[in-house]
Amino acid sequence: xxxxxxxxxxxxxxxxxxxxxxxxxxxxxxxxxxxxxxxxxxxxxxxxxxxxxxxxxxxxxxxxxxxxxxxxxxxxxxxxxxxxxxxxxxxxxxxxxxxxxxxxxxxxxxxxxxxxxxxxxxxxxxxxxxxxxxxxxxxxxxxxxxxxxxxxxxxxxxxxxxxxxxxxxxxxxxxxxxxxxxxxxxxxxxxxxxxxxxxxxxxxxxxxxxxxxxxxxxxxxxxxxxxxxxxxxxxxxxxxxxxxxxxxxxxxxxxxxxxxxxxxxxxxxxxxxxxxxxxxxxxxxxxxxxxxxxxxxxxxxxxxxxxxxxxxxxxxxxxxxxxxxxxxxxxxxxxxxxxxxxxxxxxxxxxxxxxxxxxxxxxxxxxxxxxxxxxxxxxxxxxxxxxxxxxxxxxxxxxxxxxxxxxxxxxxxxxxxxxxxxxxxxxxx
Numbered sequence: 001x002x003x004x005x006x007x008x009x010x011x012x013x014x015x016x017x018x019x020x021x022x023x024x025x026x027x028x029x030x031x032x033x034x035x036x037x038x039x040x041x042x043x044x045x046x047x048x049x050x051x052x053x054x055x056x057x058x059x060x061x062x063x064x065x066x067x068x069x070x071x072x073x074x075x076x077x078x079x080x081x082x083x084x085x086x087x088x089x090x091x092x093x094x095x096x097x098x099x100x101x102x103x104x105x106x107x108x109x110x111x112x113x114x115x116x117x118x119x120x121x122x123x124x125x126x127x128x129x130x131x132x133x134x135x136x137x138x139x140x141x142x143x144x145x146x147x148x149x150x151x152x153x154x155x156x157x158x159x160x161x162x163x164x165x166x167x168x169x170x171x172x173x174x175x176x177x178x179x180x181x182x183x184x185x186x187x188x189x190x191x192x193x194x195x196x197x198x199x200x201x202x203x204x205x206x207x208x209x210x211x212x213x214x215x216x217x218x219x220x221x222x223x224x225x226x227x228x229x230x231x232x233x234x235x236x237x238x239x240x241x242x243x244x245x246x247x248x249x250x251x252x253x254x255x256x257x258x259x260x261x262x263x264x265x266x267x268x269x270x271x272x273x274x275x276x277x278x279x280x281x282x283x284x285x286x287x288x289x290x291x292x293x294x295x296x297x298x299x300x301x302x303x304x305x306x307x308x309x310x311x312x313x314x315x316x317x318x319x320x321x322x323x324x325x326x327x328x329x330x331x332x333x334x335x336x337x338x339x340x341x342x343x344x345x346x347x348x349x350x351x352x353x354x355x356x357x358x359x360x361x362x363x364x365x366x367x368x369x370x371x372x373x374x375x376x377x378x379x380x381x382x383x384x385x386x387x388x389x390x391x392x393x394x395x396x397x398x399x400x401x402x403x404x405x406x407x408x409x410x411x412x413x414x415x416x417x418x419x420x421x422x423x424x425x426x427x428x429x
Contacts, residue, residue: 130353147351148313158268
């Protein structure tokens, strides 16, 4: 037994039997197949959403395979209702089944695990605006060329009119006044859900007020210059908690998921829906009898500031892939091929961050979002995205717990925010 274990460990160290999720062929056999003219297979972890459907990915994969004979792509996907594929990928990494290409992962987490391949800075990468900002210790691991505003509140213009709301809220006080008017008309003011949506909603409705003043907040948190229990965060979290206490969110929010909340809004069951720009793709094809508008999440003083992602949520390649060249080629195709890039933007209502940006036919709502984007300073992230620095791994789950706790009726703001500091300090490695 000891001899067998030693032999296996040696092989693992040499990387000779690490199969990228297929688990059936060692690298030597794969190389033999390649030399014999047989197809090679790369495994791709896709991120499936109501916008980025299975059919969306399968059509792109089919085109890639037709243009690259000899390469086959096996698509896998995480379970539904997760805010990111991180937990799924961590399990695959631990089992030795890490995919060749991953999408929408928290890059820092898997760089720390030594799981990702450094992406060469070639002409393709140099065509992306601000790609340098995504580098980690001077190295690039993620291929992305998009801008994605997230701190948005979509609203039902018909319900706003019924409640006598003439202007979109810019301040916290104005949002509370609008919510009070809507509730008086028996209209649910704000919709959210109980999965990752809860933490997302909490983050976008509070963080803008913090990060507009400090766009390096996470970096400062690492240096212990700021905390989640500081006065500004307590004030922002109290504002959000008061909205819950006053009954402005949908009843039973914790019992539904992201997809259900989206459908509730599109059915006219709620007046406001905090969500990222990708919602507008679903709105553009929805059958409804009302118009949807959008505004930036309010801040205490009314200063408009957008949170979101730039060059995030892209494609990365496994360091131990048996086919790194082919995997990198596929990752580049999915993000940078002109047809694929434009299709991705339109499917998920994103905006091109190429130096020569590709444009797509925007709906009226998407045009509104684009104008918000143009009229605001450069975005920073929030939740599990960079705000001066990428936060500690898994912080998104703790945001979710805080938001879910508030929705369950726990109104002890300081205690809830303290859990974020405790999580940060425990996981700051």
